[in-house]
């Protein structure tokens with residue numbers, strides 16, 4: 001081999017090496033680039049609240065010709081959208097009333113709730129230096145009681161009663177706060193407290209808008225306190241006006257549907273006297289109500305329509321989403337998903353529709369999911385609505 005040929009081979013080998021090295025570095029940079037999307041470490045659990053991901057639900061999108069997105073509030077550290085509310089209530093009492101957290105946790109937050117808000121308050125109180133006292137009906141599921149106790153909350157079980165009874169759990173929480181003397185007691189009062197809807201106006205709404213590049217054509221969720229609906233719908237209407245449809249998904253037994261459709265807060269079970277002693281005659285926890293609250297009043301002017309969903313439909317779709325999308329969701333999310341199917345024909349194909357995925361199925365194992373487990377794995381959407 002001549003010196004010129006040797007030189008040629010050498011040059012060729014070098015270029016192959018350079019090419020391979022470039023491919024390797026390009027691959028590495030690509031992966032490093034995706035890693036740069038990770039957010040930096042947070043300062044305390046409360047800083048993990050919000051900025052939740054959004055996922056396109058493939059099965060419902062294919063079936064409706066829409067893009068159906070779920071805002072994954074179940075990804076909050078306390079497992080639901082109520083983390084945002086708990087944090088904002090505590091920050092507001094701290095900034096407006098000067099009631100601070102401390103190492104001895106002598107200042108105490110009181111709430112009456114059998115739902116996710118208690119868990120979210122317990123987490124935020126622990127992280128911010130308050131003690132937490134939760135009043136709830138004595139038939140609240142064992143998993144919720146265990147979770148609250150594990151989180152160190154003081155649990156006050158009361159007999160189920162109507163809202164006009166002073167021993168009803170919300171009223172019990174208010175009087176416990178008033179009689180607390182070891183520090184300052186504050187009543188969180190999520191139904192009437194404006195820190196509730198405001199946190200969704202300031203965070204959840206803008207996040208949804210940003211995640212969909214502003215193209216939000218419809219938003220569907222249920223109302224418990226109405227805080228999520230009020231904050232998100234107000235933000236979206238301010239940004240999109242009539243280009244966004246706001247739809248309230250309501251479980252059976254709740255009065256919101258008739259209030260939106262006919263202006264009357266009423267469900268026929270009230271008349272027939274068939275209502276069980278629970279406020280709303282449904283298996284679904286967290287949404288549905290038969291009284292008007294301040295947070296709902298803040299929502300009402302933005303709501304365009306309402307869709308009624310039965311427990312049976314919700315139970316079936318919960319199983320469908322689990323088996324077909326790998327989404328294991330709670331009852332209120334299932335209600336929202338059924339409402340999408342029922343509302344879809346009102347929207348042009350290709351529209352973006354967003355629902356709230358409020359919490360995980362694991363919060364509902366002993367009640368709602370006990371029924372959903374029985375649904376056939378091969379259930380079709382045609383069998384649901």
Ligand SMILES: Cc1ncc(COP(=O)(O)O)c(C=O)c1O
Pocket residue numbers: 080082115116117222223224225226227228229285286287330332333358359
């Ligand atoms: C599981 C679940 N979904 C939905 C809601 C309704 O949210 P909002 O109170 O903002 O109406 C709640 C409220 O407690 C809830 O616990």
